[in-house]
Amino acid sequence: MPGNNSTDPFNVDAAVARLNNDNDTDTDSSDDVSTVHSDNATDTVSNEPTTVSFSSRDEIERVIDTVWSAPSFREHQKTAIIDILEALYIDDNDVVSLSAPTGAGKSLIIYTVGRVISHVKRAKSFVTTPLNSLIDQIDDDEYIDNITTIKGKNNYSCVHPRDEGTSVDDAICQRQADFDCEFKDMYDTNDGCPYYGRKERAKDTDIAVTNLSYLMSNAMIPETEDARFEPRNFLAVDETQNIEDFALNFIGFTIDRREIPINFNNISNMPPEDCDMSEMVAWLKEVLNGIRQRLMDLQKKGMLTTTENEDQDDLQSLKHRISNFIEDYDNNHHWTKTYDGSSIKFEPIMIGRFIDRFLWSQSEKILLSSATIPKGDFLDAVGLDNLDTAHVEVPSTFDKKNRPVITREMVGKMTKGERASTIPKMADKIAEIADFHNPKNGFVHCHSYDVMERLYDNLPKYVQRRTTKQDSDNRMRSLKQWYNSEKQIFMSVSMNEGISLDDDRARWQVLAKASYPFMGDERVNYRVNEMNDWEWYSNQAIINLQQAVGRGMRSKDDWCISYLLDSSFQSLLDRNKDLFESWFLESVDCYTERDYYGQPDTDFTFTT
Structure with missing residues (x-):
């Protein structure tokens, strides 16, 4: 300003x-950080986070029962909450990683940890996610209350008469020097500014929910500024598998003089x-x-x-x-x-020191949460080395027979040198699978628009007429249009996260290519060829695979079959079993008694 x-x-x-x-x-x-000084009067609080401790698991359980907001607990849910709190506040670990597959009730687990420490010591928490859409899901959850969500200024509309309805990031307070807005000092719930008033409310709320970029930007605000959130006792980072990528987007930059x-x-x-x-x-x-x-x-x-x-x-x-x-x-x-x-992209090889500086420094205790927690040296890579850590794993409550991952239909490798010969065979296999499941909907993960177009061009004409391709300019709109259409198949690019193909939206999925990082990227090339970090390289493909498979089954009564058609998936599985989640491994080639899966002792094929 x-x-x-x-x-x-x-x-x-x-x-x-x-x-x-x-x-x-x-x-x-x-978008993600305020530059305007706020004079809102709030209670004076210490900059030091409150210390929390418990004497026993029984004490933790009693507090959980007091603050629990849902009608009942899902299977394993209460135990997971107790395990997390015990690891952090009895065993005094600095970090806990939570592996919780779809259906575990992860959001309520995280929320309840924050509610427990708030109840016993009025300790404050940050909950962060990579995407604003996930923040909206938390905001809309009927069992999560006593929180305040906050996003960037462009998500809120100005209420000042001079700029009413304008996005706050382009409002008069941003464009005019020393503009004094009377709405800025009032909570948004009291007819104040939807952004600055909400931010002040979030600062006073025990559980503040925001996105990663917003919280990392907070660390760049000088400590003397009222606009800054003070450090808190507890920080939960959901969808942790993406933290390196989002930190790279926050730290890296591209120079293009145009x-x-x-x-x-x-x-x-x-x-x-x-x-x-x-x-x-x-x-x-x-x-x-x-x-x-x-x-x-x-x-x-x-x-x-x-x-x-x-x-x-x-x-x-x-x-x-x-x-x-x-x-x-x-x-x-x-x-x-x-x-x-004409452009140059600059990225650090290792990102952990920046995540420590801009994120971990804002909390005493940290919870990393995901259905796909990266394995190997992930904690070192994100700046959490030399800290005391614990791991909590929640078993899947979904019957593995309702979510099989089929590997026996692979048709060839999708590497650059072999793609041309593999794509016609893969298109034929997709048509065969689609015919077998017709009229049940299917979702094809294509990895890139080039792969999508080439697969589509090789599909039989009658299958093309049943197929919708993702629109690169309107990704989500094209998906929603498919939801509401009579088309059987949707061909997607980079939709392995952030969507829900529950129930009849998709009863089968095809994964057309193992999604390894692009070796033409200098950072990827350096990390693999100079640092010999093949484990990191494989981990990226494994996370993408597991996340894509997880799109198809979203509840205990749901079912969806995933077909891996790229032969590169086989070597990924064979060489890296220790990097996969247990809920995924148990579903690989898990045939059921359903007729169209074949019998468990019979090699499954669609070929007649």
Whole structure:
């Protein structure tokens, strides 16, 4: 916002050194972090999180029974909550990882842990998820109350008469210097600002629910600012399998001079692709100088246009990312640069130090939750090494015979060199499976739009007429249209998470290709070929596979069959059984007594 940032002459090295120092009042003004000082009066509280402890499992159980909000417990649910609280507050572990498959009631498990420590000590919790859609699910859960959810400013509409209905991130308080809004100091529940009032309410609420980017941005707000959430006792990160990717999106950045709204006339040409990193750092310092100058020019304006306000937000975010990179490079940490035409992407090889700095530092105790907790050295990779950890695993309550993963229908490898010969055979197999299950709906996970188009082109015409392809421009709209259509098949790309194919939406799935990371990415290439980290490489494909399989069966009465058609899945299974979840392994080639699965002792095939 104009008027909130320092306008001293810019020195790159000094700016980097004080990036997160209290004397630097610049804060990320992107969607995920507030840059406006809040004067809302709240009770004075200590910055130190409350200490929580229990004497026994029986004591924990009594408190759970007091705060439990649902009519009853699901199988294993109460035991999981007790195990988590015991591991954190009796055994004094710093971190607990919770493996809880679909149907375990994971959200209520996490919520109840927060409610228990709130009940006994008024201790406060953060609950984070990667996606706003998951926050909405928590908000809509009838058994979860006494929480406040908070998302970025662009998710709320201004209530001030001068800008009523405008998105808060483009409202008058963002565009006009020193604008004094009377609604900002009032809770949103008392007709105050839907964003700033809600944020103040979240700061006062014992359980605050937000997304990862928002909470990581909070760590960049100086401790002297009222807009900052104070550290809390407990932090739960749901869908933990994505934390590296989301942290990379938060820390990494792409430079494309066509997209950065600064004057490049006084900046040298972009270094060539084969330059060393020191030459690139010198050039980025010039870019950073230009960004700072443009921000100073914008701050001198009394009123910003919508475009200027958007430019300011983008530049603030990019400034922090470049500064982070320069500081990290000066500390001898390795980053990669990947050229793509006129743009360059910068990413750190290892991300754990940043997650520690911007996320773990905001809590004393941490719960990592997912149906697919990454195995191996995952905790080290995300900055939780050298901490006391425990693991809690909730068994699947879904009958494995209702969710078989079929491996005996593989048709060939989908590697780049063998794809051309495999795709016609795979298209024939998809048609065969679709005919066998017709009219029951099926979902095909294609991995990429290229694979999707080539598979579709090789399907028989009569199967094409029963098929909907995902629209790259309107992904979710095309999925919803398929839900409401008479088409049998949906061909998807990157929909292995975040959707629910419950009941008749899909009774069978096809996984067309093992989704390994792209070796053309410099970071992936370095991690595999320079660090020999094949376990990490396999882990990414395993998580994608398990998440995709989990889309099809969403309740105990549901059923769905998943077919692995890429032969690369076989080696992934054979070499990495210790990296898979037990709920997944027990379903592999688990034939049932249903006629169309064949008998358990009979090799299953559709071929007549």
